[in-house]
Amino acid sequence: MDFFNYWVVIALMMTGLYIVMAQQNLVKKLLGLNIFQTAIFILYISVAKVLGGTAPIYTESATLYSNPLPHVLILTAIVVGIATMALALALVVRIHGAYGSIEDDEIRDRSKQ
Amino acid sequence: MIVTQALDVVLLLLLVMTAVAIARVKDLFATVMLSGIYGLLSASFFVLMDAVDVAFTEASVGAGIFPLLMLAVLSFVGRYEADSKRRVALPVFLLTLVSGAVLLLATTQMPAFGGEDTPAQQHVAVRYIEDSPQEIGIPNMVTSVLASYRGFDTLGEVLVIFTATIGVVVVLLGVVQPGKARSLPADEDMADHKVLRIVGKMLIPLILLFALYVQFHGDYGPGGGFQAGVIFATGIILYAMLFGLSNAQRVLPMPLLRGLTALGVMIYGSVGVAGLLAGGNFLDYSVLASDPVSGQHLGILLIELGVGVTVASSMVLIFYAFSLTTSSDGSVER
Numbered sequence A: 001m002d003f004f005n006y007w008v009v010i011a012l013m014m015t016g017l018y019i020v021m022a023q024q025n026l027v028k029k030l031l032g033l034n035i036f037q038t039a040i041f042i043l044y045i046s047v048a049k050v051l052g053g054t055a056p057i058y059t060e061s062a063t064l065y066s067n068p069l070p071h072v073l074i075l076t077a078i079v080v081g082i083a084t085m086a087l088a089l090a091l092v093v094r095i096h097g098a099y100g101s102i103e104d105d106e107i108r109d110r111s112k113q
Numbered sequence B: 001m002i003v004t005q006a007l008d009v010v011l012l013l014l015l016v017m018t019a020v021a022i023a024r025v026k027d028l029f030a031t032v033m034l035s036g037i038y039g040l041l042s043a044s045f046f047v048l049m050d051a052v053d054v055a056f057t058e059a060s061v062g063a064g065i066f067p068l069l070m071l072a073v074l075s076f077v078g079r080y081e082a083d084s085k086r087r088v089a090l091p092v093f094l095l096t097l098v099s100g101a102v103l104l105l106a107t108t109q110m111p112a113f114g115g116e117d118t119p120a121q122q123h124v125a126v127r128y129i130e131d132s133p134q135e136i137g138i139p140n141m142v143t144s145v146l147a148s149y150r151g152f153d154t155l156g157e158v159l160v161i162f163t164a165t166i167g168v169v170v171v172l173l174g175v176v177q178p179g180k181a182r183s184l185p186a187d188e189d190m191a192d193h194k195v196l197r198i199v200g201k202m203l204i205p206l207i208l209l210f211a212l213y214v215q216f217h218g219d220y221g222p223g224g225g226f227q228a229g230v231i232f233a234t235g236i237i238l239y240a241m242l243f244g245l246s247n248a249q250r251v252l253p254m255p256l257l258r259g260l261t262a263l264g265v266m267i268y269g270s271v272g273v274a275g276l277l278a279g280g281n282f283l284d285y286s287v288l289a290s291d292p293v294s295g296q297h298l299g300i301l302l303i304e305l306g307v308g309v310t311v312a313s314s315m316v317l318i319f320y321a322f323s324l325t326t327s328s329d330g331s332v333e334r
Helices: A004-022 A026-048 A068-099 A104-112 B002-024 B028-048 B052-077 B089-107 B124-135 B141-149 B151-173 B194-216 B225-243 B245-251 B254-277 B292-328
Strands: none
Touching: A004 A026, A004 B002, A004 B089, A026 A068, A026 B002, A026 B028, A026 B052, A068 A104, A068 B052, A068 B124, A068 B141, A068 B151, A068 B225, A068 B292, B002 B028, B028 B052, B052 B225, B052 B292, B124 B141, B141 B151, B141 B292, B151 B254, B151 B292, B194 B225, B194 B292, B225 B245, B225 B292, B245 B292, B254 B292
16 A cells, blocks of 8 residues: 555656557547546645645644645646647647648648648 | 545446547537546546646536537538558557557556655655645645746746637638638527526526635635636526627637737736836745745736736637637538
8 A cells, every 4th residue: 555646646747648659640649648647746746745734735733744845846737738638739830730640640641741 | 535536437438438439429419418427527537636727727628618619610521431441450459459558568667656755755745735724825836836936837838829829710710811801700690599598597696606705716716817717607608608709809808818929928927027116036926025924925826817818818719719610611510
């Protein structure tokens, strides 16, 4: 049980990596990238957890808190992630405009012509 | 403790199942819906891990804005994947299996989950937990670290969001031929959906009010500029979807949003410069007021405001850019 969270992180990461490498559709690739990214979020947040601790908001009654630092890193990473994801999606829209397709192999074939 | 661990296992297994389903389903519309579920599941998991601020953000981004943007793109590029002609799946599958196995092996070297004395809980974490309630004077340590101890880092993050938004606007709207007026999407698209419109009308003011609460209560409970900005943007985007883009633009026109996106970054930077002028370091808030703790309060309030303004207007601006592009070329599938 000690490493269960980390195993799940690896399973999710590999699923994301598989989608990015094996799928031809660009939107699907981005969804895979999103899964990979969330796996890293889960890794950081799992590392921050202290069993028996509480959320890092000071109260009189609590003495044991989970680590606030990874929370900060991941909180900002989520919002930065959506902004950069939007940029990637914008590029997908433009690629569709230029090639009429968002399938990786079709784009490669058409750019060779 | 047992309940927490059981929930932990259930949520994580559900996450894996959702991820595998995303990999297998060919209908992109279904995968986008699945990734919304994925976002909500991971937000629930974050609550379980005591990361309430992160859960807030993930719920509104992962289950809210991300699927919306994806749907806007799908309406433009089509709903179904093409059947892949090239057969590369098997070697790639083996490769991921191998690298997964190597990583699994590496986890046995890691300190056990949830320990009090693991390396991650040493060093600065102790200082943040023990000293920040007195030093910064606010109970939420995540806000203290985000806005004050690591304020420089957060400034960088806000700049990245700002830059990415400029990128989206330039990539999507930068190529319009001058003189060719863009036709706005029909505002009456959603006119038939009376229930949606009425429920939306009731919900939107509450969403916006809640965003303001999250913004200004971030010192004392979970919340802050990032979360509030995203929630506020969700309210405006919901309005734009239900009542049409041109109505939404009457409330928040594009030029205003562009200004606001830059204004937020400027507020943040100016607080840093104010610290310099008052004789301290860049982004040192202690010198902003007569005593250090109220200086910290003032500084955090201002920079959280800057973050909130930039994040909210960036998200709305990105949504505008996508819906203008995907609807004005007449290729919207309905």
